[in-house]
Amino acid sequence: MKKILAELLTIGDEILYGQIVDTNSQWMSVELDKIGAKVVRRTTVGDVESEILTAFAEAEKRADIILITGGLGPTSDDLTKDCLAQYFNCSIAIHEEALAEVTEFFKSRGRELTDLNRQQAALPTACDKITNALGTAPGMWFNKGDKVFMSMPGVPHEMKKMMTDFVLPRITKKYQLPVIYHKVIRTVGIGESFLAEKIADWENALPPHIRLAYLPSLGEVKLRLTGFGTSLEQLEAETNQLVEKLKERAGQFIYGYGEDPLEVVIGQTLRDRKLTLSIAESCTGGYLSHLITSVPGSSEYFLGSMIPYAYEIKMRQLGVKPETLEKYGAVSEPTIIEMANIVRAKFSTDIGVATSGIAGPGGATPDKPVGTVWIAYSDKYQTVTKKLQLSKDRMLNIRLASIAVLNLIRQSLPK
């Protein structure tokens, strides 16, 4: 079977000047890899017509599918559409369906369509329109013999929605791609190298047609098994057997499979078991509540939070005893126990969790350096606490402490 080769072409001075980070390319690479297309090159050029046209021609020589992002804004420095029209030797005209979509987009936001926005509905006549459900610039799909050029906005969430809803399914339909089966196993609470040591013998015994990749990200490590073959059913069965063996070695760190992050898995468990949650978070400053409420439907199990950032608010609003704060300080086990118990009682929830720590860079004391964080879990059966010693970086501490609380909930829920 012929391999389908892909090239990612990013257009925009703001990338070349380093004013924004290109996060799109990595996401697209992963998604293309999943459907069995091989990315052979990434190219970034500036907002210069000749460079864009040259890049099109070069990419066409190397790849079967050329995925272009950027340069679709309504302003004069955005040249992608004009260049595509030139390259495909066609004119640009108002696309009625695209116009209806962009009009509706503005209407739904109670805003008037400007002339500049109307021009975003003008497309090269040689392309198929790709609907932009989250923005005003439509995407474009151009066939050229066996090859395809696709153009999408550089705004990440707009591009991702187009890729998922339209581009990836259409590529899969157009080309005969090898059968690939992916299984992602999600772990939390263990570092990459410790996990690797723990499962070394299992990894070494993997058959040659099934590959393992470690995908560490903030606070967790994902393992991805990728099987290549001709039968999806067979690959799936083989992979599932391997996962069963993996569970024997590292089962307590596995919290889920596939796409769902920890906050979704926790939410599903709380919903299924009809348990409610409240939060008293200090050093995490709202990030923990944000993780929980980023999940659609979280209002079914999450009732609310208190963020008692200041000392007085911990006492007067949450109700931590002054003598506890005075004797042990805000970052201490006695305080965190009170915080979790009080928020659970006040908010009348099954579970209460709490955080208090030194996120940094300020606030450290000799015995409580930056990165010292206490977390607690409380339900009617037990109160569990944990002391974390994290990093010197404020944002990292906020994120790692929040993930640690999610993991504490996972480990502590009544059986």
Next chain:
Amino acid sequence: MKKILAELLTIGDEILYGQIVDTNSQWMSVELDKIGAKVVRRTTVGDVESEILTAFAEAEKRADIILITGGLGPTSDDLTKDCLAQYFNCSIAIHEEALAEVTEFFKSRGRELTDLNRQQAALPTACDKITNALGTAPGMWFNKGDKVFMSMPGVPHEMKKMMTDFVLPRITKKYQLPVIYHKVIRTVGIGESFLAEKIADWENALPPHIRLAYLPSLGEVKLRLTGFGTSLEQLEAETNQLVEKLKERAGQFIYGYGEDPLEVVIGQTLRDRKLTLSIAESCTGGYLSHLITSVPGSSEYFLGSMIPYAYEIKMRQLGVKPETLEKYGAVSEPTIIEMANIVRAKFSTDIGVATSGIAGPGGATPDKPVGTVWIAYSDKYQTVTKKLQLSKDRMLNIRLASIAVLNLIRQSLPK
């Protein structure tokens, strides 16, 4: 003066497969931009000899300086060094100074030099060695006529140290570079196309040596002026004059300049004016508090938040009147006014802000579709409310509503 053009060439399958994010390119772009070299292209190729050699030849045609990262590890899939030797038509031999350095590197860490590591001190004879102070793979500098190829490791901190200590100074010494001045103007509360229309005459009157770029990101638009010349002082003066003219047209949308995002600017204002803030956030679920507390030192002005996610918590814990909730609903102007006023009073702060809305995907009613959000600002002089009609996307609504509150604070602070 001739422009010095640069190309960034990244080598490695792990980048193309999306297994790691390329953060090097952005950093290098910014540093090169600062010294007045213009990055005209970024290219990423895999660990394939023919592709690497082709990329060298292509880059040489386009750019004066070619900065290569990656492919310098000790394992067999690392091909950069062999390819460079081929390209520069020379052999590879142990470089005595490099060998001394790598030996010393291992010695200082109490480790033995392996044969594999010894090979890292073997370099193409045509290059100048670049010391790697933080790792084992030396960098390489090749002159070719007026052009230069540099090869560095892909490990970010090793590359950065080489760039700072050796590469950037040597480029500055070798080439006569133009003076470049950048000024970033940050706006909020107006879309890119509306802003573009508003300032079209100002933009059209820009002198040819000063360029404008629109850099839209979530909820805001940055404008970047880039001036090219021979005197930094003159460019700075010219740019500042242009900014003054811009203020006449769009001053009310400008919240700052340079690197600081809105939450940092707001924080600085609150700190300077000794004002304190509390938050009652419902639909934003903690994200607004997270933005505020992501800023180091925010505990100086931010006292705390209540996240009354559930209906009962809005009544029982925050204290919104049951009759208000019953008559108007949680997503209404009367409710949001109470929320902002109550949290300000309860937390004894100068300012209270509040959010309540339908983030989606659930929870919509016929007269309150997904994306309907009320926000409010309260201080002792006034209570200001605003109704937003945002998108269908939950995360986008959470983020946009939070930024809208920050902007409301900016606009409403007592003069």
